[in-house]
Amino acid sequence: MTHRPPAARSRTRRRTRHRDRGSASLEFLGILPVLLIVALATVQLGLAAYAVQQAGTAARAAARTAAMDRVDQETDPQSAGRAAISAWVAHRATISVAGSGDTVSATATVQIPSIVPGADFGSARRSATMPRPEGAPSR
Numbered sequence: 001m002t003h004r005p006p007a008a009r010s011r012t013r014r015r016t017r018h019r020d021r022g023s024a025s026l027e028f029l030g031i032l033p034v035l036l037i038v039a040l041a042t043v044q045l046g047l048a049a050y051a052v053q054q055a056g057t058a059a060r061a062a063a064r065t066a067a068m069d070r071v072d073q074e075t076d077p078q079s080a081g082r083a084a085i086s087a088w089v090a091h092r093a094t095i096s097v098a099g100s101g102d103t104v105s106a107t108a109t110v111q112i113p114s115i116v117p118g119a120d121f122g123s124a125r126r127s128a129t130m131p132r133p134e135g136a137p138s139r
Helices: 006-020 023-068 077-083
Strands: 094-100 103-111 123-131
Touching: 023 077, 023 094, 023 103, 023 123, 077 094, 077 103
Parallel strands: none
Antiparallel strands: 094 103, 103 123
16 A cells, blocks of 8 residues: 655645536536526416416406395496406406306406416416395396
């Protein structure tokens, strides 16, 4: 077994450290696209959940307005559904209301906003059914 003198060992360490210089920066640049994709996917998932929540809110507001609508108060259930949600998703939302006897059902469809230009993530659809109060007129 051969032993190197201490001076030779320190020169070898210095050379190794010199060659490793900047490797952390290169590793970071290699992982950066993966981190960005994960961040964008997380934001897009949050937007999809927000769109589902907004569709549910719009459907409940439209069904509640249609169920409580009086003959002397001409409130449009679709307008009430759109007014209950954020303006940036309301302009592309569709709301339909149908009544059958003692209940009213409303369905709201909201387009899922996209942070990726040109990508379409579909739409979120939610329905709500509300009972009509006794003596309420049916449309």
